[in-house]
Amino acid sequence: MERTSRIEGFYKLGMAERLRIVKEFGGLTDQEAMALAGFGGMDPSIPDKMVENAVGSFQLPLGIATNFQINGKDYLVPMAIEEPSVIAAASNAAKMARGKGGFHTSSTAPIMIGQIQLTNVKDPSRVKHVLLERKNDILSLANQQDPMLVKLGGGAKDLEVRVIHTMKGHNVVVHLLVDVRDAMGANAVNTMAEAVAPLVEEISGGKVYLRILSNLASHRLSRARALWSKEAIGGESVVDGVIEAYLFAEADPYRCATHNKGIMNGIDSVVVATGNDWRAIEAGAHAYAARSGLYKPLTTFEKTPEGDLAGTIELPMAVGLVGGATKVHPTARACVKLLGVKTAQELGEVAAAVGLAQNFAALRALATEGIQKGHMTLHARNIVASVGCPPELIDEATKIIIAEKKIRMDRAQEVVEELKRERGIT
C-alpha cells in the first residue's frame, strides 16, 4: 500500500496515537519509537561522550509535520523546536501544495570547501598559478588522509585559488573542494586542509595561518520549488499579498532578516531533529543570502501565467547522515529512519522543501490575517502552563485569557488561581 503523509486530523489525536501512526509509517521498532517520544532516548553515558563537563541532556519538543510530498514521495518530517505554530504552519503549507504536485527538489554534489590562508606572499598572481599547476599533488595528499571517503566516491576533487585583500595586504586563499558524500564534512575537510598546508607553504614560499572549512558551502546547494494554486490558498489577492511580502524582503534587509528567520524555523527544526549542526546551517544560509554584498531572501515568489503562486528556495545545506551526533543520538537516528532518507543530499532537499513551506505559510498569514491569531492560541497555552497551571485546567484557562484578549502572565496567574479556588484544587 502507498504510504501517505496526508493524515487527516493528526493534530487532534493524543500524543500516544500520533506516535503509533508515525511508528507504523516509518517502520520503527519499539525502541526507536521510545527514542522519538524522548523516553529511553539518551542513555546518561552518551552526553558525557559527546561534550565536555557534561551533567545531563536538554530536551526540545519534537513534532511531526504531515502532508509533505517531495518528488512524488510522501514524508513525515520530524521537527525539533520550542516555538509554537511552526509545525502546524509547515504541515498546512505542504497540504496546500499537494494539489499541484507538492515539492520538487534538486541539489549539487556534496562539495565542501576547506580554506588554507597563505600570507607573506609578494607575488600573489604568480603563486596562484604555481599552486594551480600543482593541483594534482595537493589533491593526492589530501585524499591520502581519508581513504574511506575516497572509496565511497568522495574525496578532494578540485582546487580554487583566490587572492583577497586584507588590512595588512593580500592573502592567497586556497580552496580545497571536497566531496564529503553523506557526512557534514567539517572534520573530514579540516583534516585534509591541515595535512596539505605544509605542501602549500613549500610550493608557495608563503606562511600558512588558518586551515579550516568554510561554512559558506556555496558548492553544496539544496533547492526546492512548489506551486500553490490560487484557489487552494485563498484567491488571487493572497497570491499578490505573498508576492508583496517577498518583494518587501527583497528590498529591505530589516524585513529580509525576519523573512529568512521564518525559513530557518523550518530548516533548523529538521536539522536539529536529525542531529545535525544547526549553527553551520545558519551561518551558511545567511552568508549565502548576503553573497552579492546585499542581504537577500533565500526564497523567491512569482505569479504564474495562470495566476498561481510559484515559490523557490536555494541555500547551502551541509547536513550529514554519518559523523557528528547523527549516528550517536538515538532520537536523531529514529528521526532519520522515519524520514527514510538514503543520502545526505536527500535530507538536504527535504530540509529545503520544509524551509520553503515554512516561508510560504508565514507570508500567507502575514498577507491575510496576520500571524498573531494563529500564534496566540499556542502562545496563550504556553503562558498558562508557565504559571504552574494544573494540566486539567490548561484548556479552560487558555480559552479565558484568549477571549479576554489578555494573553499575559499576570492575568493567566489570576485566572488559574480563580479556577483552582472554584474547583477546590490546592
Ligand code: NAD
Ligand atoms: P566525522 O569526521 O565524524 O565523519 C566523517 C567521516 O566518516 C568521513 O571522513 C569518512 O571517513 C567516514 N564515512 C563513513 N561513511 C561515510 C559516508 N557514507 N559518507 C561520508 N563519510 C563517511 O564527521 P564530519 O561530518 O567530517 O564532521 C562533522 C562534525 O564536525 C559535526 O559535529 C560538526 O559540528 C563539527 N565541526 C564543525 C565545524 C564548522 O562547522 N565550522 C568545525 C569543526 C567541527
